[in-house]
Amino acid sequence: MSFLGFGGQPQLNTQQKISAAEAELDLVTDMFNKLVDNCHQKCIQATYSEGDLNKNESSCIDRCVSKYFETNVKVGENMQKLGNSFGGAGKF
Amino acid sequence: MSGSEDTKPLSDATQKLKKTGYTNPAFKAMGIPTLRLPSRNWMIFWTVLTVSVSGIVYDKQQQKKITKKWCTLVEPLSKEKLAVNERPRKITVFVAPPPSDYLDTSMTIWKRYVKPVLFSSGVDYEIFTEESQGLIRVEVAERIRELRRELIKHDAELKWLEAEGKIWNKFKKAITQGVSRLRSAEELDSEKEKILALKYKTDFDYKNLLGVYRENKNRNLKIVSQDSLVTDPSMSGGVICIGRGAYKEYIDGLHEGFLGPLDPPQTQKSGATENQETEAQTINPPAKEQSSEQENSAEHVEEPGATEEQAATETSEEAPEKPKPLPKPYITAAEYASAKIPSELASSDIIREVESQIPALFHQPILVLPMPHLVGFLNIPERIYRFYRKRYVADAFCRATASCVLQKVRPFEPTMDLDLAKLEENDWPKKWVQQGKERNSEWVRELQGDERVLTKLRVFEPSMIDDEEN
Numbered sequence A: 001m002s003f004l005g006f007g008g009q010p011q012l013n014t015q016q017k018i019s020a021a022e023a024e025l026d027l028v029t030d031m032f033n034k035l036v037d038n039c040h041q042k043c044i045q046a047t048y049s050e051g052d053l054n055k056n057e058s059s060c061i062d063r064c065v066s067k068y069f070e071t072n073v074k075v076g077e078n079m080q081k082l083g084n085s086f087g088g089a090g091k092f
Numbered sequence B: 001m002s003g004s005e006d007t008k009p010l011s012d013a014t015q016k017l018k019k020t021g022y023t024n025p026a027f028k029a030m031g032i033p034t035l036r037l038p039s040r041n042w043m044i045f046w047t048v049l050t051v052s053v054s055g056i057v058y059d060k061q062q063q064k065k066i067t068k069k070w071c072t073l074v075e076p077l078s079k080e081k082l083a084v085n086e087r088p089r090k091i092t093v094f095v096a097p098p099p100s101d102y103l104d105t106s107m108t109i110w111k112r113y114v115k116p117v118l119f120s121s122g123v124d125y126e127i128f129t130e131e132s133q134g135l136i137r138v139e140v141a142e143r144i145r146e147l148r149r150e151l152i153k154h155d156a157e158l159k160w161l162e163a164e165g166k167i168w169n170k171f172k173k174a175i176t177q178g179v180s181r182l183r184s185a186e187e188l189d190s191e192k193e194k195i196l197a198l199k200y201k202t203d204f205d206y207k208n209l210l211g212v213y214r215e216n217k218n219r220n221l222k223i224v225s226q227d228s229l230v231t232d233p234s235m236s237g238g239v240i241c242i243g244r245g246a247y248k249e250y251i252d253g254l255h256e257g258f259l260g261p262l263d264p265p266q267t268q269k270s271g272a273t274e275n276q277e278t279e280a281q282t283i284n285p286p287a288k289e290q291s292s293e294q295e296n297s298a299e300h301v302e303e304p305g306a307t308e309e310q311a312a313t314e315t316s317e318e319a320p321e322k323p324k325p326l327p328k329p330y331i332t333a334a335e336y337a338s339a340k341i342p343s344e345l346a347s348s349d350i351i352r353e354v355e356s357q358i359p360a361l362f363h364q365p366i367l368v369l370p371m372p373h374l375v376g377f378l379n380i381p382e383r384i385y386r387f388y389r390k391r392y393v394a395d396a397f398c399r400a401t402a403s404c405v406l407q408k409v410r411p412f413e414p415t416m417d418l419d420l421a422k423l424e425e426n427d428w429p430k431k432w433v434q435q436g437k438e439r440n441s442e443w444v445r446e447l448q449g450d451e452r453v454l455t456k457l458r459v460f461e462p463s464m465i466d467d468e469e470n
Helices: A014-043 A055-089 B012-019 B025-030 B040-078 B103-120 B135-182 B185-203 B244-259 B271-281 B287-301 B308-318 B380-388 B390-405 B422-427 B430-438
Strands: B090-095 B124-129 B239-242 B366-369 B409-411 B458-460
Touching (some): A014 A055, A055 B040, B040 B380, B040 B390, B090 B103, B103 B390, B244 B422, B366 B390, B380 B390
Parallel strands (some): B090 B239, B239 B366
Antiparallel strands (some): B409 B458
16 A cells, blocks of 8 residues: 555556556567568568578578567666666656 | 979979970860879889789779679578578587787688678578687587586486386376276266366467467477488588687597596696696786786795685685686596597497487587788788788688588598698797797697597588589
8 A cells, every 4th residue: 555655566456457468468569570570671582582481581580580689688678777777866 | 293393403404304295286275284204203102002002902802702702602502491490500610819819800800701601601600709718628628518418317317217117107007997996987077177177287388379379380390400400410510610729729628528527627736736727728819918817826826725716716806807717628638548438429329419419519520710810010021911912811711611611521630630720820929829838828739639539520621612613
């Protein structure tokens, strides 16, 4: 229970939990779509001359996906740090 | 134009000379002055400048052409199809910095000549770099030891499973017989339902629900590496060592992992000698850290009773920014002959990694690239000469890399192939070699190998590429 604003994390009810989960799913889906878009654009020839991937394309996709994830995680961590430091330093 | 115009006292001869040149009335009408050769000094200046600059430009152009030529040669390989569950062939690259220089120098070679060829051939690569001596050896040895540990574990598990299987079968028979006699049919049904529920829970997988996977007909395929599919281990993977030092460390590491014990040997020597040896292994090719290391070693010698671990902790306390010293080699070159081949590696079959089934590192062929790198003031003429002939180096590098990609493999010849890229040692600074000898560095030691290990190796041979096919 928050009393006069000191209560740490407020208790979440079911509705809030669901909306939080939805937001997270949105975030993940968005990232996934962007990843697919980017790596597709970067690695796959738009002429689509054959149905299967060739070696170059598949290793390109491999690298692209792993780089994308790594960057995403790093950026996320940094943003969290930034958010924490703002939250700790004083609220606007 | 030239300075001769400003000088007042001109002799007739020079005035006449100045008059010569080419002109015609049309030029005059257009206001174009007489065309004349510049003075001797200017001629020399312009000639030297054009020759030196065009030399560089020509060399660069040729380098580009050569790299492109080799890239197009290997390009058909990258157009081959690859199943979705397959991983392409993977090449391990070890890069060491040249003596008394930084890693960037060797990375330039990798970036300019090796990587483009590998990239355009569609092979995958893993690159391992070192900043200080010994890292490659430790890494290679550790990989092989890890493989040995896994093999031992795998064997033990297999045996255990066999034994377990026998016991379990007997047990199960007895129990089912007993249960069917004792229990009524209803009880059995509920039991069955429970088991089914449990089974459903354990088999539950999001892959069966999520759209990306659910509709994907390939979802149950196991990912396999192409390296694990070939029967001949010399056609799988590959190792590239850039620099003679990297090669020496690689061979040392192989022997250490192969013939050495699995756990670090207990040391009986006094602390003082140990300190010296650990220090010798942490020599950096860049000379800047050596002075601080000497100080550290001087401090350690004062307490000869200290064990290696203590010494290590002390160094980390004294200089927290310094990485902890590398582990000593588990076996020295003198002990190779007396060491036995461990039982898990003794079989004549191909030894494969337990999970991925890729042939072990020592089955994969080696490519050694000598790194021409000269330093020093007195060597400047030679360095200039080499600078203008970089295209030949580029060609050698690209050809060697192509031989790795195209898998031109021959067996390792113990008498000759330990000296691969040995010419590079002539470039090493004498002072640095001297210092290395004092510190017992493995780079300056004679490379020694054991017949039993060396015969298992294979090397890539650049000269096996036919020039006809280019």
